[in-house]
Amino acid sequence: MNIVITVGMADYKIGKTPNKLMTAGLGSCIGVCIFDLKLQIAGMAHIMLPSSKEITKGSPMKYADSCIALMLSEMKKNGVSNMRLQAKMAGGSQMFAFAGQTPLLKIGERNAEAVENELKKAGIPLLSYDVGGNFGRTINFDIETGNLHIRTFKHGEKVI
């Protein structure tokens, strides 16, 4: 039977074929999938903020650097090989705009950069991504094929 494993905000989950991983309603957050196609194991993290180094408070699962590190170490316990790991990501939008004001922090954009950097540091190729814009995304990862399915409300669906 295949189960869809739902990943909440500031959380990650690891799954194996034939299960799927999903996270719903990404705005400024990033959903990143790291996977080993040979072993058919994947992890999906729902990341909220760029770096735990600027702010040390609270759960490490909120931040790109610490959450990815935790997820990777759990994946390695499951036997995945660093050599085979690949990644995809989506999210990082800016949902609300105030007339005449540019947003101060552009969290969505910074989140995407932070995830990209963490992957680079870990030596994991980022195969494809769909980030930015001003709309929400719900993502579904098929561990068997490595396809990341992205659904939006008014901006269509795609598979990356």
Place this chain on the structure above:
Amino acid sequence: MDISAIKLEALKEIGNIGSGHAATSLSNMLQNRIDMSVPKVWLIPLSRISEAMGELDTVKVGLYLKVEGEAAGKAMFILSLGSAEIIVKTLLGMKECPDLFTSEMGQSALKEVGNILVSAFVIALTQFSGIELQPSIPSLAIDMIGAMIDSVLLEEGKVDDNVLIIDTKLSGMEDMEGKFLYIPNEGSLEKLLGVFGL
């Protein structure tokens, strides 16, 4: 963050005062009776926020206003698409609702509702507590609720592990269904509770 039962009661009371005024102002604006529920106060871990918000990919109309001042926070008015259409039709005196995605008139009507609602909430809070608060101009999105909530929570580039939400349901007029949320910023909680001597 940990909150005692008495503090939760105080926050409920704050929600009651503010939302009561907000519901009255909305009733006046729409010339229809709008009721509100007893507010619910959530203190919920981020990973379980769907318990408060429902399925995170449900599409809703969201109006967001920042509340600035001594006890700053975020105010959101969340409506189903159908309810937003009822409001726009009523306000504009039209039989058919214009397309909310493209109609500037429809969108500004909704923003005006956000304005009035949040102003009423804030004024009530200020009168009751003496804490000076000012709402920003409204911003509108029609999208997945989860996407709207995360953007609002993360706007300052930080977020608590547990989110405190004062949540009031508004209802009335052919199944109108809305939610008014107030999310106090970090540090605002003490200010608000201070009013009750807590």
